Amino acid sequence: MTTPLTLYYAPDNASLCVRLALLALEVPFETRLVDRNTNAQNGPVYMALNPNGLIPTLITPDGPIYETGAVLLWLADKKAGHVFPAADASGRTAGLAWLFWLSNTLHPALRMTFYPSKYIEAGSIPQLLTATRTNLLAQFTQLESRAEWLDDPHVGILHCYLAPMLRWAALYGADQSWFDLHKFPRLLAFAKRFEVTHVATQARLAEGLGDTAFSAPSPPCPPEGSAT
Numbered sequence: 499m500t501t502p503l504t505l506y507y508a509p510d511n512a513s514l515c516v517r518l519a520l521l522a523l524e525v526p527f528e529t530r531l532v533d534r535n536t537n538a539q540n541g542p543v544y545m546a547l548n549p550n551g552l553i554p555t556l557i558t559p560d561g562p563i564y565e566t567g568a569v570l571l572w573l574a575d576k577k578a579g580h581v582f583p584a585a586d587a588s589g590r591t592a593g594l595a596w597l598f599w600l601s602n603t604l605h606p607a608l609r610m611t612f613y614p615s616k617y618i619e620a621g622s623i624p625q626l627l628t629a630t631r632t633n634l635l636a637q638f639t640q641l642e643s644r645a646e647w648l649d650d651p652h653v654g655i656l657h658c659y660l661a662p663m664l665r666w667a668a669l670y671g672a673d674q675s676w677f678d679l680h681k682f683p684r685l686l687a688f689a690k691r692f693e694v695t696h697v698a699t700q701a702r703l704a705e706g707l708g709d710t711a712f713s714a715p716s717p718p719c720p721p722e723g724s725a726t
């Protein structure tokens with residue numbers, strides 16, 4: 499990868515997962531703020547890159563790539579074996595299942611709690627939130643009991659995807675009282691280990707996330723832009 503990659507980002511958005519992976523891979527990259535204050539993610543310039551109007555987008559030598567899981571896998575495969583099992587490694591099988599689960603199951607469920615009005619009419623939002631939070635708690639329980647990669651001290655793309663989601667669950671949406679990371683001791687231990695890694699420290703500083711960004715998060719104080 500000789501041309502620097504460009505990450506279109508907003509602080510504490512799903513672009514954080516990609517920033518973490520870029521830092522873990524130690525590849526050069528530039529960032530461009532997508533100004534959520536002006537709804538720039540839905541403006542013509544950004545929509546030309548990502549027709550979904552969702553953050554992130556990564557500009558690669560082959561053109562833009564979006565969808566967080568796809569971007570993470572694309573990056574991982576550029577340096578095979580560093581942050582995700584290589585194509586011929588045995589761990590790839592379970593790794594892919596987890597990556598797609600994070601992307602297809604956990605991430606969309608969280609989105610439903612952050613943007614319920616994008617999924618259902620106003621009158622039904624309370625029911626959607628109740629059901630989705632129940633599902634999310636079951637999903638965190640599944641991670642707690644089955645995700646063996648949580649204990650791997652080497653930062654990989656699964657960690658880069660999960661850690662921000664733990665943070666968002668505690669911070670965003672109409673009410674966060676449903677989620678308490680202390681009820682998931684293994685996830686809490688992971689968050690504490692992860693946030694002091696060199697990779698997470700660089701990302702925390704770049705986006706103003708604070709010292710305990712993943713284990714005991716507080717709203718971001720970013721040098722530029724806004725999270726919502």
Ligand SMILES: N[C@@H](CCC(=O)N[C@@H](CS)C(=O)NCC(=O)O)C(=O)O
Binds near residue numbers: 539552
């Ligand atoms: N499926 C997308 C979801 C990304 C996503 O939810 N991005 C949020 C920020 S964290 C966003 O762009 N929200 C702006 C909006 O919905 O208008 C992905 O995996 O990249």
